[in-house]
Amino acid sequence: MTPTLPEILRGNFMSLAIPATPDMAGQFMTARVSVIALLNLLGAQEAERGTAGAVRENRMISDLLGSAPAYAVVVPEPRDAPSPAAIDAHNAALRRALIALHEAVEQRGDDATEARILALYAAMAEGRKLILPPLPG
Template sequence: MTPALPDILRGNFMALAIPGPPEQQGEFMTGRVGVIALLSLLAAQEVERGTQARVWENAAIAAVLAKAAETYGVQYAEIASTGPVDLSLEALDRANAALRRGLIALHEAVEAAGDLLRHKMIVGLYGQMAERRNLELPPLPAR
């Protein structure tokens, strides 16, 4: 399961709002606050780039599926038409999940057919998708 951004932020809130027992103070609490800070930093990056990455990714996958429909069957054109009415992260993620399942099914069909050109195109798309979803970790503090 990949937690959604609201779930992560609610977890951060709960971790800070509910004080731990005395035995969880000191180094344990310092580590806990460090994890919360890191999650908050990653959440901020997701807020900045998440919608744009999902919109691009959904359009890119839909284009690959629509083009593949000519060769691999009309079901890919139907999957390619999957799209959210609103641009909330939840709606974009639902559409993205359906499109990714379609892309995986297409990739399996492409590999079975030995279609090397389309295989390379799909693998390239996977790389672009990963790059657009990349979150940057801060440098480790000096000890």
């Protein structure tokens, strides 16, 4: 399961809202707050770029699926009005179709199409890259 940004933020809230016990003092509490802060930082990056990145990714996946008619993979269409949740749902459907295409391509030994799929995976990973802060000290 991939948690959504609202789920992460709710979890962070609950982690901070629950009173600390005596055994949670010192380094444990410092580490706990550091993890919560890091999740908030990464969540802010996702909130800033996530939807636009998913829209771009959806277009790239749709283009690749549409350019492989020999495999008869159905390109899923969005079901709902554009919203972050609908865009994510469409992205999940497109990714399932891309996986089905990749499996079919591997079975046929179609190296050219597989190279295009692998390049797409690399572009997708680059587009979702989150920047970690430098370590203190």
